[in-house]
Amino acid sequence: MELDKFRVALIGCGRVARVHAGALARSPEADLAVAVDIRRERAEAFAAQYGCEAETDWEKVITRSDIDAVEICTPHYLHAPMAIAAAKAGKHVLTEKPMALSVADADAMIRAAEENGVTLGVIFQNRYNTASQAAKQAVDTGEIGAIRGARAFLTWNRSDEYYSHSDWKGTWDKEGGGVLIDQAIHTIDLVQWLMGPAVELFATYDTRNHEIINVDDVAEATIRFANGALASLYANCYYPYDADVFVEIVGEKGLIRILKDVAYIKVGNVTRTVEPVADPDQPTLGPGYWGQSHAKQINDFFRSVRAGERPYIDGYEGKKAMELVLAMYQSARKGQWVKLPLTEPLLPPEVKGLKPVAARAGE
Numbered sequence: 001m002e003l004d005k006f007r008v009a010l011i012g013c014g015r016v017a018r019v020h021a022g023a024l025a026r027s028p029e030a031d032l033a034v035a036v037d038i039r040r041e042r043a044e045a046f047a048a049q050y051g052c053e054a055e056t057d058w059e060k061v062i063t064r065s066d067i068d069a070v071e072i073c074t075p076h077y078l079h080a081p082m083a084i085a086a087a088k089a090g091k092h093v094l095t096e097k098p099m100a101l102s103v104a105d106a107d108a109m110i111r112a113a114e115e116n117g118v119t120l121g122v123i124f125q126n127r128y129n130t131a132s133q134a135a136k137q138a139v140d141t142g143e144i145g146a147i148r149g150a151r152a153f154l155t156w157n158r159s160d161e162y163y164s165h166s167d168w169k170g171t172w173d174k175e176g177g178g179v180l181i182d183q184a185i186h187t188i189d190l191v192q193w194l195m196g197p198a199v200e201l202f203a204t205y206d207t208r209n210h211e212i213i214n215v216d217d218v219a220e221a222t223i224r225f226a227n228g229a230l231a232s233l234y235a236n237c238y239y240p241y242d243a244d245v246f247v248e249i250v251g252e253k254g255l256i257r258i259l260k261d262v263a264y265i266k267v268g269n270v271t272r273t274v275e276p277v278a279d280p281d282q283p284t285l286g287p288g289y290w291g292q293s294h295a296k297q298i299n300d301f302f303r304s305v306r307a308g309e310r311p312y313i314d315g316y317e318g319k320k321a322m323e324l325v326l327a328m329y330q331s332a333r334k335g336q337w338v339k340l341p342l343t344e345p346l347l348p349p350e351v352k353g354l355k356p357v358a359a360r361a362g363e
C-alpha cells in the first residue's frame with residue numbers, strides 16, 4: 001500500500017530551492033504542494049515547472065490544514081521566525097543552513113518544535129556523502145586511532161556581482177556574515193562532526209578582495225576540541241574558482257583526507273579510497289560544489305518524521321556549526337580565545353526508540 005506523502009510548502013524559490021523541488025519530485029516520502037515566494041513571478045515559475053500551487057504569503061500557507069511540512073530556503077535572517085511560526089502552526093520544519101543567526105534563536109526554534117510536537121531538521125547535506133559517512137565510521141570505530149588534529153581549507157569564488165545581485169548576501173543583518181556563515185559552515189560542520197565537541201577557539205577575519213561588502217571574505221580559525229586536538233581552518237571566497245574543499249583528520253594510527261566528495265583513508269601503508277556512489281534516480285540538481293546529497297537528507301528527514309524518530313540532523317545537531325561560526329566572529333572582534341558552548345546548552349529530551357546517530361551511519 002502506498003503511504004500518504006507529506007505535503008510540503010517550499011518557502012523561498014531562489015537558487016537552492018530547485019534542488020529541494022527536484023528532490024521532492026522524486027521522493028517516495030513527500031510531495032511539493034505549494035511554492036511560496038514573496039516575488040510572485042518566482043513562485044509562479046516554480047509552480048509551473050513543478051506542478052504545484054503558487055503563493056506569496058508564507059504566513060497564510062503555514063496555517064493551511066492540507067500542509068504538513070515546510071522547507072525553508074529563504075535568506076538566513078528569516079529562518080528562525082519562519083521556523084518558529086511554522087512549528088507553532090503544527091508543521092514539521094526542514095530549514096536550510098545556517099538554522100539561525102544567534103544561539104537564542106536556534107534554541108527558540110528547537111523549543112518551538114518540541115512544544116508543538118513537530119520535527120525540526122537542518123540541512124547539512126554533506127554529512128550524507130558516502131565519503132563523509134566513511135570518514136565518520138573510521139573515526140567512530142577507532143580505525144584511525146585517537147584523534148590528534150585536523151585541517152580544513154575552503155577557497156571558493158564569490159564575485160562582487162554575486163553580492164550586488166542579491167538583496168541579502170554580503171550583509172551582517174540578513175546573511176549574518178560572509179564566507180564563514182554561508183560557504184565554510186558546511187566544512188566547519190564536517191570538522192566538528194568528526195572531531196567531537198569543541199571547547200574553545202581563536203579566529204580572525206577580514207574583507208580583503210570585495211568592494212561592495214563588509215562581511216568576511218577571508219577567515220582562519222584554530223579550534224580546540226574536548227579530546228585535546230586542534231583543528232586549523234582557512235576559508236576565502238576570492239579564489240579564482242570553486243576549488244575542491246579539503247578536510248584532513250589525523251589519528252594516532254592513520255589519517256583521513258576528504259577532497260570534495262572522495263575520502264582517502266590511510267592506516268599504516270594502506271590507503272582505501274571511497275568514491276561517491278551515483279544514484280541514477282537523483283540527477284545532480286545544483287552546482288557540483290553543493291554536493292549530491294540534498295535528496296538523501298530530504299528523504300531521510302521525512303522517513304524519520306514518519307517513524308517518529310529524531311532526524312539525523314535535528315536542531316541540536318544543526319546548531320553546532322552555527323555556534324562555532326558565531327564564536328569565530330566573537331573571537332575575531334575581541335582578539336581573544338572564546339570558550340564553547342557560547343551559552344548554557346539546551347539538553348535534548350529523552351526520545352523513546354531513538355537510535356544513536358552512529359548506528360545509522362551509511363543508511
Ligand SMILES: NC(=O)c1ccc[n+]([C@@H]2O[C@H](COP(=O)([O-])OP(=O)(O)OC[C@H]3O[C@@H](n4cnc5c(N)ncnc54)[C@H](O)[C@@H]3O)[C@@H](O)[C@H]2O)c1
Pocket residue numbers: 011012013014015016017036037038039042056058072073074075076078096097098123125166182290
Ligand atoms: N545546502 C546548500 O548547499 C545550500 C546551497 C545554496 C544555498 N543554501 C541556503 O539556502 C538558503 C537560500 O539561499 P539561495 O542562494 O537560494 O537564496 P536566494 O536569494 O537565491 O533565494 C531566496 C528566495 O527567498 C525569497 N524570499 C525572501 N523573503 C521572502 C519572504 N518573506 N517570503 C517568501 N520568500 C521570500 C526571495 O525572493 C528569493 O527568491 C540560504 O539559507 C542559503 O544559505 C544552501
